[in-house]
Amino acid sequence: MSVFGTRHHILTVDGLDVFYREAGDPSRPTLVLLHGFPSSSHMYRGLIADLADEFHLIAPDHIGFGRSAAPDVGEFTYSFERLTEVTLALLDKLGLERFALYLHDYGAPIGLRIASRDPQRVTALITQSGNAYVEGFTPFWDVLFAHAEDRATHEPAVRELLTAAATKWQYEHGVPADRLDRIAPETWTLDQAGLDRPGNKEIQLQLFWDYQFNLAGYPAFQEYFRTHRPPTLVAWGRGDEIFGPAGAEAFARDLPDARIHLLDAGHFALETHGEEIAALVRDFLRSVR
Known part of the structure; x- marks a missing residue:
């Protein structure tokens, strides 16, 4: 089989089945692609195809998403810390010692935990609506932060974010x-099918609640930026109403050499600007080898 074609694997990690997509020659520089809510590694299908001729790509589904295991909330601790542990265990099991990280949405607090704790392992960062600054939060988050303070009162409003209309939006x-x-x-229909699986909405509600603890990690992430100066590419939707463009521009505060590109796109910029982003990523990764 050609190394350029995408391969689909399941690897058992900590007793859990983790699904991941792989493409490209493993001897080439590796790019690990970490997806966000409510998506899966499927969001990277086009980028993987575009870059597989030159890079090695690994895109896992987080636990509770896509084709990975989704144990009940009573059987698994759904927290970003735990998702980080599973992701890191997967990368270790695959023998990936050095890699760049592509961060989207939920992928940011997972990937930045990995990078800030083991800086020598990460060659570069690419962020597409992968937030690390309070400036990135928009009014979209008001109900989520209210839910973090009072789950019972605000759960009905937060559940609206798990509907088909919200996913399409x-x-x-x-x-x-x-x-x-x-x-x-x-x-959006694939993402919604995942959300509609029995028990999955409870998984997502738990992760919504746990998101508040990611903010406590921002100072460490920003210190990592200042101290280690990882080469960084920001390719962000100017029209993103979930993580606003101020979150993209904030990276320049601690990473003055970051390449920041605001695209005429929304939250899932790869869907509408895939070719442009692929070209930016290719040029960027070539410069940091």
């Missing part, structure tokens, strides 16, 4: 009218 908001036809409908 995540893909379409902030996208120019002339690019809406680039968004494949299976994106």
